[in-house]
Amino acid sequence: MRLKRILVLGASMVALSLVITSCGSTGGPSSSAKATIRIASFNFSESIILAHIYGDALKNKGYTITYRDKLGNREIVEPSLENGLIDLYAGYAATDLNFIDKRQSADLEAGTDAAANVQKINTRLASKGVKALDPSPAVDQNAFAITKAEADQFHLTKLSDVTPAIAGQWTLGGPPECPQRPFCQPGLQQTYGLKFKSFKSLDTGGPLTFAALKQGSINIGLVFSSDGGITANNFVVLDDDKHLQQADNVVPLIRTDVLNSEITTLLNSIDAKLNTPDLTALNKSADVDKQDPVDLAATWVKDHGF
Numbered sequence: 490m491r492l493k494r495i496l497v498l499g500a501s502m503v504a505l506s507l508v509i510t511s512c513g514s515t516g517g518p519s520s521s522a523k524a525t526i527r528i529a530s531f532n533f534s535e536s537i538i539l540a541h542i543y544g545d546a547l548k549n550k551g552y553t554i555t556y557r558d559k560l561g562n563r564e565i566v567e568p569s570l571e572n573g574l575i576d577l578y579a580g581y582a583a584t585d586l587n588f589i590d591k592r593q594s595a596d597l598e599a600g601t602d603a604a605a606n607v608q609k610i611n612t613r614l615a616s617k618g619v620k621a622l623d624p625s626p627a628v629d630q631n632a633f634a635i636t637k638a639e640a641d642q643f644h645l646t647k648l649s650d651v652t653p654a655i656a657g658q659w660t661l662g663g664p665p666e667c668p669q670r671p672f673c674q675p676g677l678q679q680t681y682g683l684k685f686k687s688f689k690s691l692d693t694g695g696p697l698t699f700a701a702l703k704q705g706s707i708n709i710g711l712v713f714s715s716d717g718g719i720t721a722n723n724f725v726v727l728d729d730d731k732h733l734q735q736a737d738n739v740v741p742l743i744r745t746d747v748l749n750s751e752i753t754t755l756l757n758s759i760d761a762k763l764n765t766p767d768l769t770a771l772n773k774s775a776d777v778d779k780q781d782p783v784d785l786a787a788t789w790v791k792d793h794g795f
Contacts (some may be wrong), residue, residue: 506712524747525553529560529575534775534782535629535768539579541786543741546759546795550751563588570742571617577743582606582624583735585742589613603628603736610742620748622741625760627768630737631672631694632714632726636702639709640725647728648681651709656683662707664693672734673711680733685709699724715765717773739763755795762793 526547531539537558557575567588569575574692583599586606589597590613599606603624610621631752633648640646643655643741651659656677667673668688679681687705691697699718712719714726741756771789774780 492654523551523553526557526577526747527557527575528553529557529566529569529578531562531566531578532559535651535772536579537772537782538775538786538789539739540577541783541790542759542763542795543577543579543756545787545790546755547752549790549795550755552752567742570619570744573618573744573746576747577741580621580740580742581629581737582610582621582660582740583630583737585621585740586613587609587735599735601732601736603738603740606738607735607740610740614742618745619742620745622743622753623757623760624736624738624740624762627715627739627760627763628737628765629713629739629768630734632712632729632734633677633709634712634719634724634726635709636705637723637725640727645725645727647730648677648683649730650735651681651683651727652686653682656685659685659708660687660689660706661685661709662689662691662698662701663711665690667711676733680731692701700783715768715772717769717771717776720769720773721777732779739768759793759795 504615522691523558526544528540528544530536540556540558544556548554560569560575562582566575566578567580570578586599586609586721589610598609607621607624614620616761643650645651661667661674661677663673667690669675674685674688689701691701691707691710694710694712694716698707698712699722701707702710702724703722709727712724712726718724719726739760741760743752743756767789771785775782776784
């Protein structure tokens with residue numbers, strides 16, 4: 490199961506109740522003809538950027554938008570949507586499906602097909618008045634990165650380019666559980682036939698992994714595909730051409746009582762224009778260059794005609 494953002498279940502109802510009174514910023518003119526839409530984000534820049542991209546575009550269509558930025562983790566945000574305390578957030582197809590399945594004690598069924606993951610989300614949440622719209626090409630999922638020097642030396646662009654001979658000289662870096670997780674070391678061996686010389690226990694796509702790659706103490710490391718530090722450090726993410734990872738495409742989840750054909754068309758059009766390189770660049774601007782995620786979202790909306 491994917492590591493990112495799947496935290497221990499059972500967040501307190503006290504924390505959930507804070508949603509009702511949490512402060513948010515409101516944008517857009519008041520309109521009696523169009524709904525007020527409450528949009529939440531998780532506690533990281535990418536989520537804030539996506540929330541404001543959706544919100545700014547909706548505001549420009551005449552909707553009144555209330556933002557609940559940094560509302561919390563998925564244990565807070567997703568149940569808030571089901572319970573009608575918020576109306577919309579930018580989710581991730583595999584992670585949200587896994588979260589819903591785990592909470593419902595169902596089998597974890599997320600796979601490598603984003604549309605199939607979204608269909609399963611909709612099957613599970615239809616009775617809750619929630620719908621996931623079209624998945625975006627933009628993906629934020631587990632990936633494996635190497636330095637550009639390594640990529641140039643061995644002419645590597647995808648994981649299948651890494652031969653067993655190369656892997657036999659390399660050290661893999663990742664979280665402590667990587668040797669047991671099917672998407673990490675066992676998956677690389679089973680799916681790509683790669684058996685590494687050694688494994689170095691680090692963090693989950695964080696600063697320890699980035700430092701180890703730069704210092705050369707590992708040759709390949711687990712990262713997150715849209716991390717802004719990838720471009721900042723000139724790393725190369727190897728394409729998962731045999732589809733080891735679950736499809737964690739960005740997808741808007743919205744309550745059906747505020748959804749209409751105009752909103753559906755608008756959000757699907759936004760998702761169609763989102764892509765992983767742009768999302769990575771936005772994350773770099775926010776997390777590395779320290780630009781305001783809200784301003785970055787506004788610029789993206791303007792530049793893309795929304």
